[in-house]
Amino acid sequence: MTPPDNLKTLILEAQRLLLICHVTPDGDAIGSLLGLGWSLRKAGKQVTLACPDTTPTELQFLPGADEIGPARPEALAQAEVIVILDSSDRERIANQYAEAPFLAKPVIVIDHHVTNVLFGDVNWVEPTAAATAQMCAELIRQLGLPLDEEVALCLLTGIVTDTRCFRTSNTTAEVLAAATRLIEAGASLADVTERVFRDNSLARICLWARALGGVQMKDRVIWTEVSREMLKACGAGTRDTTGLANFLDATRDTDVSIVLVEKNGKVEASMRAQRGVDISGVAFGLGGGGHPQAAGFTRQGTLAEIREQVLSATWAALREQGRA
Amino acid sequence: MTPPDNLKTLILEAQRLLLICHVTPDGDAIGSLLGLGWSLRKAGKQVTLACPDTTPTELQFLPGADEIGPARPEALAQAEVIVILDSSDRERIANQYAEAPFLAKPVIVIDHHVTNVLFGDVNWVEPTAAATAQMCAELIRQLGLPLDEEVALCLLTGIVTDTRCFRTSNTTAEVLAAATRLIEAGASLADVTERVFRDNSLARICLWARALGGVQMKDRVIWTEVSREMLKACGAGTRDTTGLANFLDATRDTDVSIVLVEKNGKVEASMRAQRGVDISGVAFGLGGGGHPQAAGFTRQGTLAEIREQVLSATWAALREQGRA
Missing domain, CATH: 3.10.310.30 (Diaminopimelate Epimerase; Chain A, domain 1)
Incomplete structure (x- = not known):
């Protein structure tokens, strides 16, 4: 699983990034948004986190969940690069921005949905990945970006929710190895499963x-x-x-x-x-x-x-x- | 997690072993029994697999499940070493043998239950292990015993069932790393989860x-x-x-x-x-x-x-x- 070279260059060179995930966000959307977002911030970049809808209650324990909000025009104006996560088309991000200014910026799409319409300038779509968070973890690893407990917790939440705790048929050895690295980086799997699955009433x-x-x-x-x-x-x-x-x-x-x-x-x-x-x-x-x-x-x-x-x-x- | 040295010696030196798991066996009991059993056989040893009760339907896909049966006196007579798996006391193996001949053989206990009463001659009890199958995988690794697809499938089933697919709070990075190695050795996680969890009617x-x-x-x-x-x-x-x-x-x-x-x-x-x-x-x-x-x-x-x-x-x- 290898991100395209121009994706790596765009992300490494940008100082101000706008990250967006999809409507009615799930654990992979929020986990990818926050995990990649925190890692880029810890690398010294300015990152705005946007999502058209509010974060579900069971994901609000993730660090930074409270700052995710609908995209503001200023964020778009300031951003050098837009990164869209876990979204297969522009409708999934609710067409949050007027098309012209949006398309004037380089748009990176990182997604694992086979139905992705490749709507970015740079599209990294891996249908064999079990979660977009798994792709973000791999990107962080390959770029040598910071991976600490906060980053790992967000990304592990993405993997755990999208695989229903490693139960979906796309849970490969690579998925488990990625999760192992996130746990070794400080994320608690028990915390994640308790927060996201212990939700009955x-x-x-x-x-x-x-x-x-x-x-x-x-x-x-x-x-x-x-x-x-x-x-x-x-x-x-x-x-x-x-x-x-x-x-x-x-x-x-x-x-x-x-x-x-x-x-x-x-x-x-x-x-x-x-x-x-x-x-x-x-x-x-x-x-x-x-x-x-x-x-x-x-x-x-x-x-x-x-x-x-x-x-x-x-x-x-x-x-x-x-x-x- | 390290098996005691005398356990390693006993297992390596024995040519004929009797392996026993507990009554009303679950995936960890059967998976450990078969996984360790196949590995020892593939190392050239004679292994008898015993369980007081029949193997549940959803575990009968495991290779060798059909040969597991109640212990026979001849098996005890022939065995040089008895290995008891996933059982915290002799009642858990239904006191299958008359006490005197049973106790005349070296008894190894491998278990992860904190309530284990240490009833063997050599007791390897690791309450931090998520499954006895995880301990068996580690034993096989440390002894350099064969680990092929069959062995891996049985042990992965033990880990997956006892952790409810990595969902229990004792699922550590070591557990995921052990599962990763088993999948890399050829076991299909999707097969295991489909067989053991796809059981509704x-x-x-x-x-x-x-x-x-x-x-x-x-x-x-x-x-x-x-x-x-x-x-x-x-x-x-x-x-x-x-x-x-x-x-x-x-x-x-x-x-x-x-x-x-x-x-x-x-x-x-x-x-x-x-x-x-x-x-x-x-x-x-x-x-x-x-x-x-x-x-x-x-x-x-x-x-x-x-x-x-x-x-x-x-x-x-x-x-x-x-x-x-």
Whole structure:
């Protein structure tokens, strides 16, 4: 895994950098943003950290999480280089800046999503990396940038969250070796897992009881739905559905799992697929995207309508892929 | 982590070894047994693999799993050395042999349980190891014994199961480094996680829906119960309760989680504790044992009786430990 030479040069020579991660940021987005950000700062550079949305509660323990905010025009004006992390296209960063001044600066894209549209001036996209944070760790290592406990904690959080603690099928020896180096640099894996995974509540348990009670399975697809009524009855939020798709994904004799969540007149779908199956196309076709084994979309409609659409598209994809 | 010198000598010099793991074997018991067993065989030694109980279905993919059986007297008669794995006392290996002939042979104990009573002639007990398989990997490394794909797969399974895929608080950089070496030796982490964790079924999902529906929480203890009726209604077995205690353990604002399962007139309790809390004493006092953060027991009584006993003992322990 080697960053392009012009990427290294741009980063080493820039004094003022603007780092941006994607909307509704997850652990890899925030972990990459902060990890690379702190390392560059500790190397003496001025770094602005931007994200269109607020940092989720369970990631606010990361150093610097409180300073991440929507991009300001001044930050763009001052920056010599823009680095966009974990984002496959400009929509993922909510088109935060007017196009002309944005494109007047060199834009570096660092991402591990196979669906990346290569929208930067320099694009480093590694679909075999398990997390963008893993790529940032490698970049820091190859550039000899500072790696201390703070940097390591942020990057380890990115790797741990995107691999569900090394459980996804893209967790290679390189991923574990990268995590080992981060722990050796001072990051506590136990702290990370406790902060990011120890997040259940009675409301969430109530919601899971109902969601699991409604699980259905047909033709190698397993799915469930979370309605506004269920959320309300349990006092739960849509965030409490996190993990449900992975739980269903661990069901024997299934190829695809789907969780549909009602949200402001739209439906948010989380999809998971077994190795050998690719559901990124189904998600893309319904207005979303992602990885072959984990993808999703948000779409206008009722639960019944979206269920019909996503099940038809999934079964069609399974037939095309020779699974049914 | 260093094995005692006399342990190394005994193993290197023996030509015929009897390896034994504990009753109701888990991934670490079977993984250690097979991993060390295959390595010793590939070094030219004769190895008998014994376990009082059958290998769980999800571990039967491991090479050699089908030959593990209850110990035969001939195996004991022929062995020059007995190696007992992952077992804290002789009861854990079901006192498989009459005491006199058993004790006439050198007995090596390799274990990571802090409650180990040091019942061997040579005891290598490392409570900081996350798995006995991690110790076996280190032993193999230090002795220069063969480490190929088969050996690595078995040992990786031991580490992955005992750490719930690197999620337990004892997952150190050494654990990840050991796992990295095993993957580099040819073991597939994705295969292991898919085999051992991809074990849900509609019956299990039904059971979880009901078990989560009955969760209670009081004074920093969260618990639920699984009755025979619930198992029957879902067509589930007691094995389908695996993971429930860990799920509850991930609940904010709790110190201890407890899952009680009705089983043949007895109740089986799985307990988990947060870092800083030690429930191994509670489990030990009720006839079981384990680690500070994960322990359990099986005890005669009704669900209501055992619930009363374990809750009282747990709250008392929390008071003693200054948590309540």
